[in-house]
Amino acid sequence: MKKLALILGLAMAATPSWASQQLASDMACYNCHSATQRSGAPTMARLAEHAVKLRGNDAAIKQAAEQLRAKSWLHPIAVHERLSPAAAETLMRWLSEGAH
Numbered sequence: 844m845k846k847l848a849l850i851l852g853l854a855m856a857a858t859p860s861w862a863s864q865q866l867a868s869d870m871a872c873y874n875c876h877s878a879t880q881r882s883g884a885p886t887m888a889r890l891a892e893h894a895v896k897l898r899g900n901d902a903a904i905k906q907a908a909e910q911l912r913a914k915s916w917l918h919p920i921a922v923h924e925r926l927s928p929a930a931a932e933t934l935m936r937w938l939s940e941g942a943h
């Protein structure tokens with residue numbers, strides 16, 4: 844199931860939102876971006892609030908995905924850096940659509 848969600852998340856251009864949520868869950872995003880704030884990471888809802896301005900803007904979503912994957916010296920986050928370009932883009936698009 845994990846593999847299936849990953850393949851769906853990577854391969855499909857119009858990914859159903861449940862697949863993206865599964866991807867976020869499989870990639871352990873919720874470990875830090877949970878419903879309640881933990882370890883200095885914004886909640887998933889807060890991330891979505893910020894990402895809403897990217898909605899429908901493919902170039903901006905791609906750029907945000909690259910930014911997420913880029914190594915940060917201030918906050919090195921291995922899970923962010925390990926994302927494939929396609930997975931990062933899928934997750935940023937999902938966030939921009941409200942992360943439901």
Ligand code: HEC
Nearest residue numbers: 867870871872874875883884885890911918920922923934
């Ligand atoms: C180890 C904890 C941790 C995990 C796991 C994690 N994050 Fe984060 N994330 C953070 C922290 C901390 C920040 C805030 C970084 C900062 O303030 O610069 C952040 C910031 C972000 C941001 C905002 C980036 C920005 O430039 O403002 C996005 C989007 C994001 N995370 C998405 C994800 C996604 C998607 C996943 C799953 C693939 C994930 N995160 C997994 C800790 C984590």
